Amino acid sequence: MESKRQNKISRLIQKELAEIFLLESRHLFEGAMITVTKVNVTKDLSVARIYVSLYAVKDKNDLLTRIRLLTKELRKQLGLRIRNQMRFMPELEFFMDDSLDYIENIEKLLKH
Secondary structure: OOOOHHHHHHHHHHHHHHHHHHHHHHHOOOOOEEEEHHHEEEOOOEEEEEEEEEEEEEEEEEEEHHHOOOOOHHHHHHHHHHHHOOOOEEEEEEEOOOHHHHHHHHHHHOOO
């Protein structure tokens, strides 16, 4: 069970990261559409696990690798945006959220 503080921080990080991806995707990620689907923050607020869905890209694993390589820059930009709400910036860990692909696959199987 997540505390109110964890939920508040999760929503804040999700909102701000989504905006960062929207603004930076054109030149950093070659126009790929990146959606932040979920953010989980540990109890001590030291680590944020971010789940992203990737669209309009040929190789999703390659894009996820590039996002992970740019984690330091993304963390810096996020820190500049939320510095008034938090004392310290959590470490960011990015993961692929393939739940929409899974749902799409199930629907395709049910149609046949």
